[in-house]
Amino acid sequence: MPLVSMRQLLDEAAKGSYGVGAFNVNNMEQIQAIMAAAEETNSPVIVQASRGARAFAEDKYLYHLMLAAAELHPNILMALHQDHGNSFDTCKSAIALGFTSVMMDGSLKEDGKTPTTFEENVDVTRRVVEYAHERGITVEGEIGVLGGVEDGHGAGGTGLEHVTDPDQAVEFAERTGVDALAIAIGTSHGAYKFTKKPDGSVLKMNILIEIHRRLPHTHLVMHGSSSVPKDLQDIINQYGGKLKPTWGVPVEEIQLGIKNGVRKINVDTDNRLAITGAIRKVFAETPEKFDPRDYMKPAREAMKKVVAERMREFGQAGHGKDYAPVAIEEMAKGYASGKLDTRPSLAAKLGDIGFVVSRPCDRKNSQGRGRGLGERDEGPFHGSGMALCICHASLVLSQRLRRTTRINPITWRHGT
Numbered sequence: 001m002p003l004v005s006m007r008q009l010l011d012e013a014a015k016g017s018y019g020v021g022a023f024n025v026n027n028m029e030q031i032q033a034i035m036a037a038a039e040e041t042n043s044p045v046i047v048q049a050s051r052g053a054r055a056f057a058e059d060k061y062l063y064h065l066m067l068a069a070a071e072l073h074p075n076i077l078m079a080l081h082q083d084h085g086n087s088f089d090t091c092k093s094a095i096a097l098g099f100t101s102v103m104m105d106g107s108l109k110e111d112g113k114t115p116t117t118f119e120e121n122v123d124v125t126r127r128v129v130e131y132a133h134e135r136g137i138t139v140e141g142e143i144g145v146l147g148g149v150e151d152g153h154g155a156g157g158t159g160l161e162h163v164t165d166p167d168q169a170v171e172f173a174e175r176t177g178v179d180a181l182a183i184a185i186g187t188s189h190g191a192y193k194f195t196k197k198p199d200g201s202v203l204k205m206n207i208l209i210e211i212h213r214r215l216p217h218t219h220l221v222m223h224g225s226s227s228v229p230k231d232l233q234d235i236i237n238q239y240g241g242k243l244k245p246t247w248g249v250p251v252e253e254i255q256l257g258i259k260n261g262v263r264k265i266n267v268d269t270d271n272r273l274a275i276t277g278a279i280r281k282v283f284a285e286t287p288e289k290f291d292p293r294d295y296m297k298p299a300r301e302a303m304k305k306v307v308a309e310r311m312r313e314f315g316q317a318g319h320g321k322d323y324a325p326v327a328i329e330e331m332a333k334g335y336a337s338g339k340l341d342t343r344p345s346l347a348a349k350l351g352d353i354g355f356v357v358s359r360p361c362d363r364k365n366s367q368g369r370g371r372g373l374g375e376r377d378e379g380p381f382h383g384s385g386m387a388l389c390i391c392h393a394s395l396v397l398s399q400r401l402r403r404t405t406r407i408n409p410i411t412w413r414h415g416t
Contacts, residue, residue: 144184
């Protein structure tokens with residue numbers, strides 16, 4: 001199966017009221033772990049690479065590893081995403097390489113450290129959107145600034161210095177036309193996010209909820225969302241590590257976000273912790289080992305376990321075969337026609353009417369029978385949306401579905 005548009009994955013997640021994990025990669029074993037978890041849980045997946053990962057692995061190596069993953073796992077719907085692009089040229093190079101989605105992080109200047117003005121952010125993000133949409137590529141933007149530093153990217157601080165202003169979020173979405181919007185609510189890059197279990201004083205879920213209320217048709221993104229489980233910290237420290245006590249974003253807070261418009265959840269630190277703990281354990285218990293396979297196999301398995309757990313917790317598990325992929329060329333046509341436009345003013349004008357191409361799907365529901373068009377799917381976010389199965393190329397006018405579902409009223413589909 002070819003790499004698919006991240007926009008398609010997020011639109012389908014909105015219909016099913018679940019989130020999709022976006023997992024960072026630097027090498028073959030991490031890609032293998034993610035794909036094995038997606039197979040085990042029957043999940044669509046977003047695989048993302050930072051500028052640091054592209055430099056470490058080299059573009060061609062990394063991209064061809066992704067092509068190999070798509071070839072070896074033909075049933076997995078997978079988007080390849082540029083994480084935290086720092087400039088128009090970075091995003092352009094990712095698109096030229098074959099990425100199906102890019103993030104233009106215009107919240108920081110090209111150095112990846114200095115906060116920009118609102119107007120600077122709008123200008124560079126809008127430029128990327130125009131270039132990417134002509135080619136059918138998804139664009140994620142960011143408004144507000146996350147805390148911490150990871151992979152050389154970040155403004156530092158606690159994450160509370162530049163929390164997203166809901167008014168600016170609405171204006172940013174209107175002026176840029178981004179497909180997805182990362183917001184700053186107190187989360188940070190890296191392992192050291194919080195000094196205690198986060199509460200409303202440091203994790204501003206109320207701001208997220210307000211932004212979703214005002215931008216109900218914009219896919220929201222949570223960055224810095226590793227949970228940093230204590231058991232993973234303990235394994236590292238048990239075998240010679242010296243991690244300081246730290247807390248991440250509790251899964252229940254992420255699930256609250258998913259119920260309020262979060263469709264993409266970035267996870268990196270948890271996987272790094274799992275890999276490092278597994279490797280340290282092998283070195284400590286069998287110091288005579290020197291074959292990289294002896295420690296990379298358990299490291300890969302440890303990461304797979306974490307990814308599979310997150311896929312289940314985010315609700316994407318079981319949705320890997322709900323719908324057929326839409327070609328990137330068809331996505332470009334959708335953008336050109338305006339049917340994929342997410343600007344709030346246009347969404348308000350369209351109201352309850354959207355276009356969905358549906359065809360029956362042979363995926364089984366929880367009762368073991370084929371799930372029909374519009375049948376509710378059981379899962380951790382059951383009750384707030386319908387999962388639509390996509391099959392024949394017949395255009396269906398979906399009238400007033402939003403009364404009973406949380407479907408994006410401006411979603412467009414063309415079956416292939």
